[in-house]
Amino acid sequence: MTRLRLRPLISAMLLGSIVLTPPATAQLGLGKLPAQDTAPAMVSPASPRAAVQEFLRHANGGDWEGAASFLAVPPSQRDRAEALARRLKTVIDQRLALDVSTLSPLVSGDTLDGDLNGDRIADLTNARGREEPLRVVRLNGPPVRWVFSQATVNQVDGWFEALGNPWLRERLPRALMSEGPFNVYWWQWIGLAVSIPLLVLIAWVLGAVLRNLLGRVAKRTVTDWDDVLLENLRGPFRLWAAALAGTPLFALLELNPRADAFMGASTRGLALIALFWGLLRLIRIAQSRLQNAAWETGQGAQARTLVPLLGNLLRVTLAVIALLVALAQFGYPVGTLLAGLGIGGIAVALAAQKTVEHLFGSVSLAADKAFRVGDWVRAGTTEGEVQRIGLRSTSFRTIDRTVVRVPNGRLADERIETFGERDRILLRTDVDLTYGTTPEQIQAIRASLEAALRSHEKIWPDTVRVNVAAFTDSAIRLNIVSWFQTTDFNEFLRIRHDMLLQFMRIIRDEGASFAFPSRTVYHVTQPGQPAPPVDG
Structure with a gap:
């Protein structure tokens, strides 16, 4: 049965809303900016930008009388000045994504638009569907200041009526039609x-x-x-x-x-x-x-x-x-x-030098196929089974069952010995016989050891060596070298165990014995000298 999974959807929506939203200043609340200039240029208190900022400051603070002072209200509508200011603020909040920093900070305003006495802020659609400019004009005073033009004030009611949702405006309670956070009703x-x-x-x-x-x-x-x-x-x-x-x-x-x-x-x-x-x-x-x-x-x-x-x-x-x-x-x-x-590439490269080194190290290891997951590897002083090859480091499971992580950048420079690529495994050991062993016995032992090796089903027949290697202080040393055709080290351990036990039987059957470290001391006395005392 299909289940409704709310958590991934809601989490993704929050992520899309918070992380991927454009970095505009207060994306939902430019109309409530405090009356301060955020532009680096000097702003004249008698400029269009300062006038609009002051209007918004008074309106956001609920001072509609102060906000109305920035409107060129016709004499016939003086008694509605505060209502007009309230409506204009609503129109700006609901229909304009107003960026105050784009307005002119100069007393003269924007002189490049051809309108020496006013600045156009935006164009708005009135109730009849016509585009009308939202303008501020300069009053020469004294003092010089900028206010919303009389033509703009005359259009406020039309703009307000054209805000949309007339059916809702007529039927919803006044509380629901009031603005909440971020100028949203x-x-x-x-x-x-x-x-x-x-x-x-x-x-x-x-x-x-x-x-x-x-x-x-x-x-x-x-x-x-x-x-x-x-x-x-x-x-x-x-x-x-x-x-x-x-x-x-x-x-x-x-x-x-x-x-x-x-x-x-x-x-x-x-x-x-x-x-x-x-x-x-x-x-x-x-x-x-x-x-x-x-x-x-x-x-x-x-x-x-x-x-x-x-x-x-x-x-x-x-x-x-x-x-x-x-x-x-x-x-x-x-x-x-x-x-x-x-x-800033140089600074980034220096800061991320090790990270980039390890990343390229992982790529070079993969390209060279130096080892694979599951191989037994000796790299420098680290030896173990490869558990994971990541983008930054490689994890080894050691014989003590601990996990060692080596950065790939360093690992790529190490001498890597991969046991997993062996096609056969070497058996090399020395057998020490006592000096009482005769040459005939040594020859028979050598032949029997070689025959035992060659008779094993896993032996590599091309190379089987059993030879007298040296005369040590206490033994005659036989050196045994052979390879077994297996890549499984556990199987090799069982083979080596069986072969060493068979070597012991051969030496015993030939009447010889293993030597062990010992030293013989000969004491010679001169004629006429008493023999040394013997303890006990």
């Missing part, structure tokens, strides 16, 4: 709260329908990869469906430009997350398929080494691409960022 906040579970439901229904349809098609195919693909892409598709349904759903709420831009960024963020989530799932499926195919063709050990490393590289590459796409999608200057990385 309370009824719109309620709509947003309802939209989230509705999006989850839509995504679940679309996912279930599409899964049912595609599942029927997949059952008719002879392969199972499409079934696996369908199962793993269920989550990314639901998230994509939620993002797709979110755009028209949020459009019904007729949010103000800041809130609408925020929700648009959120839905695009969800779509991007769904896309790259699906690509990550595809990489995992391909990795699993490659490993299974390698096992079937007898290349399982190599697959355990190369496929995870390739998968990690693809994931890192995908993460970098996803980051760049997200930055470009939401207005970040990717070109400037890349140029900055080029300028």
Whole structure:
């Protein structure tokens, strides 16, 4: 039975909303900025920028009388000055993504637009569908100051009536039509709260329908990869469906430009997350398929080494691409960022020198196929079984069952001895016989030892050597060298055990014995000298 998974969807929505939103100043609340200049240039208190900032400061503080002082109110509407200021503030919040820093900081205003006595801030649509400019004009005073023009004030009522949702405005309680946080009406906040579970439901229904349809098609195919693909892409598709349904759903709420831009960024963020989530799932499926195919063709050990490393590289590459796409999608200057990385490349290279060294070390180890997962390796002072080859380090399981992690950059420079690539294993040992052993016995022992070695089913017949190697202080030394055709070290241990016991039997049957470290002392006395005393 298909279950509704809320946590991944909600988490992804929060991630898309918070991380992938453009870095605008207070994306949802420019209308509530304090009356301070954020631009580096000097701002004249008698400039268009300062006038709009003061108007917003008074309006945000609820001082409608002070806000109305920045309106050129006609004499016939003096008694409605505060109401007009309130309505103008609502129009700015609901219809303009106003960036105050773009207004002129000069007393003369913007003199390049051809209007020497006024500055156009934006164009707004009135109740009759006509575009009218929102302007501020200069009053020469004294003192010189800027106010919203009389023509703009005359259009405020029309703009206010054209805000949309007239049916709701006529029927909803006044409390729901008042502005809440981020200049969003309370009824719109309620709509947003309802939209989230509705999006989850839509995504679940679309996912279930599409899964049912595609599942029927997949059952008719002879392969199972499409079934696996369908199962793993269920989550990314639901998230994509939620993002797709979110755009028209949020459009019904007729949010103000800041809130609408925020929700648009959120839905695009969800779509991007769904896309790259699906690509990550595809990489995992391909990795699993490659490993299974390698096992079937007898290349399982190599697959355990190369496929995870390739998968990690693809994931890192995908993460970098996803980051760049997200930055470009939401207005970040990717070109400037890349140029900055080029300028600061030396500092970045110095800071990440070891990380880059280990990364290229892992690539060189994989390219050279120095060892594979499961091999027994001696690298420098480290010896153990290769457990994992990562992008930064390689993990070894030592004979003490501890795990040692060696950075790949250092490992690539070490002398690496791989026992897993042996085609046979060497048996080399010395047998010490006493000096009482006759040459005939030594010859018979040598022949019997060589015959015992050659009779073993695992012996490498090309090289079997049994020879007198040296006369030591206390023994006649026989050197034995042979190879056994096995790559399993545990099997070799059993073979060596059996052969050494057979060597003991041969030496015993030939009437000889093993020598052990000893020393013989000869004491010679001169004629006429008394013999040395004997204890006991």
